[in-house]
């Protein structure tokens with residue numbers, strides 16, 4: 001993972017002449033990146049970890065598994081939101097964890113937490129570092145130092161129970177590592193968020209992640225059967241049976257706990273045999289409302305696509321203007337929808353046919369399989385485009401929410417209007433694109449991508465816009481986050497999301513499992 005951009009430099013996506021033309025004409029973005037900073041030019045705040053603490057940590061994990069080197073601290077200095085990336089490229093001195101610690105087992109995690117509680121050191125659990133909400137920011141909050149606790153050595157497939165269809169996976173496995181281990185045994189998890197290539201099993205659980213195949217396989221939290229969590233006061237092994245009436249489900253407290261309650265070391269997950277067959281079909285709808293109603297019909301009937309998503313008019317149009325467009329020549333406007341089906345040949349044929357009938361009845365026009373295959377081919381590559389856009393002087397960021405089907409259109413309109421007005425106020429025209437990629441019988445998520453011109457300090461420019469749009473989401477009944485989580489960035493809206501009593505309940509849990517408050521301060525709980 002690059003320290004100042006997304007992923008693998010070999011996959012970088014330079015802007016095509018078409019996109020440059022579109023940016024200049026629509027937004028007045030004409031810049032070229034003149035200020036390439038190398039990692040060794042970045043000035044990090046010096047490590048504040050006292051020598052004796054460094055030695056004590058080294059005694060727990062081994063001297064080679066703890067580092068205060070800038071080269072190790074820089075990649076853990078934050079996540080991968082647009083403000084994170086802009087901050088990384090800044091010539092101003094930057095904050096970073098004082099040390100990076102890589103434990104290898106639960107005993108080591110427990111010993112590190114005990115030491116940090118005793119010596120007043122904050123601990124930020126670190127998976128893939130793909131948080132887009134400030135979830136891994138090194139917030140000191142009055143502690144003497146802050147360490148990044150990198151879980152990458154928890155990298156095993158512990159067990160695969162083929163009879164029950166469950167696998168126990170180490171928290172530090174990345175998406176591809178986990179799928180490779182399972183595929184070697186003929187199984188798949190089926191969790192494919194756009195950050196799949198770098199995010200980890202522990203991070204998915206800690207943030208309630210949702211992948212692009214959620215229509216078929218569910219959100220990550222729906223796949224979780226059990227969790228092992230090391231807290232500063234003891235270790236929990238949660239989730240005994242496929243279902244239980246033994247009081248409130250404590251797994252739910254740790255799913256989405258964003259490293260503030262404990263360190264997830266292993267996750268027991270529902271897995272399925274690798275699908276024998278895949279089928280693809282793309283659709284066009286005359287407008288977003290018609291498309292959304294069609295997706296709702298499919299989801300409420302339960303016809304069973306694995307992937308189902310719908311782009312609005314702007315996202316479809318922008319996609320058509322790009323050289324590596326997913327739409328192909330057949331897409332001429334309107335709103336593009338993609339469906340994918342997985343399973344045995346019989347399952348796929350039956351689900352595909354039921355879905356086709358519903359989509360046709362709801363006003364869809366089939367575009368055949370090619371645009372859907374093209375979408376799948378490029379499904380993890382969009383973040384590379386953001387890097388090129390930022391370098392060219394554009395502001396590009398995403399945000400997401402969810403609401404009931406009845407409120408969806410109204411929320412989409414309100415968010416679009418706020419984004420457009422707030423960016424206009426900052427001095428730039430904007431392109432606001434939206435898609436639905438996670439559907440439920442009662443509602444859906446809305447995922448927005450915004451492109452504008454950077455004006456003044458782009459971090460402050462976006463902060464103003466983000467505050468306005470979060471207020472709008474909350475005022476219109478949407479959730480402050482459908483899958484990006486709370487982190488530091490959404491924390492100011494958490495009390496409106498769960499209420500004052502809800503916040504007190506979270507604080508009470510925090511006081512119980514982390515009395516010294518060392519775990520990921522400044523995140524999740526207001």
Ligand SMILES: Cc1cc2nc3c(=O)[nH]c(=O)nc-3n(C[C@H](O)[C@H](O)[C@H](O)COP(=O)(O)OP(=O)(O)OC[C@H]3O[C@@H](n4cnc5c(N)ncnc54)[C@H](O)[C@@H]3O)c2cc1C
Pocket residue numbers: 006079080081124125126127128129130131132135136151171172192193194195198199200201202203204205206207208209210211212257258259260262263264265383483484485487520523
């Ligand atoms: C380009 C891009 C695309 C994205 N697409 C999606 C998407 O499609 N769907 C989606 O859901 N999200 C998406 N995200 C958000 C992000 O990838 C998810 O939040 C992901 O689940 C985080 O996993 P991670 O391993 O990178 O965790 P990190 O970023 O390392 O950590 C995230 C949070 O979880 C905590 N944490 C991590 N590991 C543990 C652990 N083992 N125990 C306790 N706490 C832990 C951290 O302290 C932090 O609070 C995207 C992000 C980017 C940058």
